[in-house]
Amino acid sequence: MSALPTPRILLGPGPSSVTPRVLEALGRAPIGYLDPELFTILGDLRSNLRTVYGTKNDFTFPLTGTGMAGMESCLVNLVEAGDKVLIGVNGFFGLRMVEICRRLNADVTVINGEWGRILEPEAFAAELDKLGSVKLVACVHAETSTGVATPLAAIAELAHAHGALFLADMVTSLGGIPVEIDNWGVDVAYSGTQKCVGAPPGLSPLTISERAWEVATTRKTAVPNWYLDWKLLRAYYDAPHAYHHTVPVNLLFALQEALTEMMEEGLEARYARHRDVSAYLMEGLDKMGIRLFSQEGYRLPNLNAIHVPEGVTDEVAVRKRLLEEFGLEIGGGLGDLKGKIWRIGTMGASATRRNVALLVAALNEIL
Ligand SMILES: Cc1ncc(COP(=O)(O)O)c(C=O)c1O
Numbered sequence: 405m406s407a408l409p410t411p412r413i414l415l416g417p418g419p420s421s422v423t424p425r426v427l428e429a430l431g432r433a434p435i436g437y438l439d440p441e442l443f444t445i446l447g448d449l450r451s452n453l454r455t456v457y458g459t460k461n462d463f464t465f466p467l468t469g470t471g472m473a474g475m476e477s478c479l480v481n482l483v484e485a486g487d488k489v490l491i492g493v494n495g496f497f498g499l500r501m502v503e504i505c506r507r508l509n510a511d512v513t514v515i516n517g518e519w520g521r522i523l524e525p526e527a528f529a530a531e532l533d534k535l536g537s538v539k540l541v542a543c544v545h546a547e548t549s550t551g552v553a554t555p556l557a558a559i560a561e562l563a564h565a566h567g568a569l570f571l572a573d574m575v576t577s578l579g580g581i582p583v584e585i586d587n588w589g590v591d592v593a594y595s596g597t598q599k600c601v602g603a604p605p606g607l608s609p610l611t612i613s614e615r616a617w618e619v620a621t622t623r624k625t626a627v628p629n630w631y632l633d634w635k636l637l638r639a640y641y642d643a644p645h646a647y648h649h650t651v652p653v654n655l656l657f658a659l660q661e662a663l664t665e666m667m668e669e670g671l672e673a674r675y676a677r678h679r680d681v682s683a684y685l686m687e688g689l690d691k692m693g694i695r696l697f698s699q700e701g702y703r704l705p706n707l708n709a710i711h712v713p714e715g716v717t718d719e720v721a722v723r724k725r726l727l728e729e730f731g732l733e734i735g736g737g738l739g740d741l742k743g744k745i746w747r748i749g750t751m752g753a754s755a756t757r758r759n760v761a762l763l764v765a766a767l768n769e770i771l
Contacts, residue, residue: 410731417548418605422662432654443645456671457593458583467607471573474575474608483508485508487511490514493515513531541562541568543573546577549738550698552702560588563589571593596608606655
């Protein structure tokens with residue numbers, strides 16, 4: 405018996421829906437990981453990634469693995485035991501950066517920001533003054549757990565003034581809101597393909613500046629994780645294309661098609677679509693008296709965090725009905741926000757007025 409899934413409308417925190425064109429690319433017959441055609445595709449794909457990241461970084465590539473592989477890869481390459489690292493945490497994913505750095509026996513300082521609000525540059529300035537020189541400063545750009553986007557340029561500038569590299573998590577921002585790696589001074593960033601980029605999960609687009617490359621390749625000890633070692637990976641993605649691992653070619657086809665669609669739509673038009681669909685959702689929710697969770701002025705248009713409506717005693721049951729009766733997925737809260745908020749993703753191909761109209765109608769009926 406077939407165990408294939410029921411089609412869903414994905415309005416959760418990811419994955420989001422993909423277009424038929426991307427699915428068609430995913431279904432193409434695989435080719436070899438050393439096939440010259442694959443490197444032509446990878447060349448275009450990497451160039452498109454540079455465009456959406458807003459960077460000239462040569463070493464920009466799709467790492468095999470999801471967003472967490474991207475996070476882990478950046479930290480295992482840049483951080484050695486005893487290194488001073490400063491991490492801003494204002495949500496669930498910042499905590500994961502801290503956990504990984506602790507496992508690497510780094511000397512970790514944490515800025516505990518309020519969940520639902522941005523990280524303030526003043527907090528970084530104060531900690532950096534106390535710490536003196538630091539190897540790495542890191543934070544999440546778009547916190548998927550709370551729906552806020554922290555402005556990064558001022559934090560990057562402070563990091564550089566203290567001799568540190570600046571790392572940003574762009575898993576939820578890339579392709580949905582503007583990202584400007586070079587203008588903001590971000591040295592390293594990772595993302596995922598399954599949110600605003602419009603491809604299935606399984607790849608993590610990475611961008612690594614020359615400065616970060618230098619730090620990673622002149623470290624004292626070997627990178628403890630062989631699979632995620634940038635030097636070994638680069639020898640595959642760049643000439644001479646030495647075998648490292650069997651890259652998931654079908655995911656690469658799908659990502660390249662998703663990026664081509666993105667370039668055809670145009671980045672500005674794409675960001676405007678995300679803003680428009682979010683505003684439309686807000687109109688519908690407002691009429692139902694639902695309150696927003698995230699800090700005004702910094703709300704992500706692609707991840708709408710709202711308080712669970714008053715009077716709802718079993719929020720899980722509401723989400724279950726949305727899924728089972730209407731085929732609609734939305735997300736619950738993570739960590740301390742479990743049971744308190746809902747997270748409605750309007751990301752990539754999922755960001756349409758049609759999806760939002762259906763969700764608002766379904767919620768109205770259930771509530
Ligand atoms: C901000 C952020 N960072 C990291 C991750 C981890 O990505 P993945 O689940 O693709 O491994 C996610 C996933 O939701 C995320 O939202």
